[in-house]
Amino acid sequence: MSVSTRVINTVGVVGTGVIGASWAAYFLAQGLAVRATDPSAGAHERLLATIDALWPSLERIGLALGADKQRIEFFADLETALSGVDFVQENGPEKEDLKIDLFKRMDAVLDADIVLASSSSGLLMSRIQSACRFPERVVLGHPFNPPHLIPLVEVIGGAQTSPDVVERTMRFYADIGKRPIHPRKEVKGHIANRLQAALWREAFNLVDQGVASVSDIDAAIAHGPGLRWALLGPFMNLHLSGGAAGIEHLLDHLGGPIEDWWHDLGDPSMTPELKQKVAQGVREMLQTYAEQDFVPERDRLLVDLVAAKTDSGQLP
Structure with a gap:
């Protein structure tokens, strides 16, 4: 495939569930037009309602020139929806x-x-592109939920994907405000x-072994390392934990204990009993809070956090 100079003005959004609707809202907020499709009954109405619900958060972030939530068209037929698009974001099951x-x-x-970019959470593009005439243009564009707020997008091709397509996809996501990363291997x-x-594996194991309650595990992350992870990744946090001598000092002194913890981690199975135990713990937590307020409050704080990190410019 030769290098493309196509300008992306219209995005095809295939599948408009939780991820697809969030992507659609984000593309609209970035000044793009959207042509959407989903075979589910009532999908069009749900999509428009979701975009309306997400739009205030996107307005707080800041709308791009030309942003208009009315620049969306919905089609029941896949092939009709794709007519005239410049990029496709697929979000199917x-x-x-x-x-x-x-x-x-x-x-x-x-x-x-x-x-053709896929939001797949875990499938391999080498398999997805296997029946295509032009497999070189198939690439992973995996967002982190919710895509309209979280910057991360993982971009990786399959065995037949063109390096140019990976580069173009990375550039497109970066141009619309995302933080794309490029895994070097398919896993x-x-x-x-x-x-x-x-x-999750160790969280479920700790519940399974009776070490901690569901609420205590959530608190341990949300009020502990999760706060640091929201700002810096695991390796940079280790570096800072090493003080002036940095990560080398930390690994020399805690490398052995960390490895010992690895060997002691559990290997739980997702049994009906464990699923019930975890679900019961979550329901008990929800008795104290108004669940309907969770999403808007989460979104408000995410907007503030992402904006603060962007404004800082001092963190990787």
């Missing part, structure tokens, strides 16, 4: 067979220089979800 077929259909009707779950999974 996390089922490999379904995505292979979906990408085959999209690939069949779009010019070869239009990027299930990519980077961020694998890191989350490692934490």
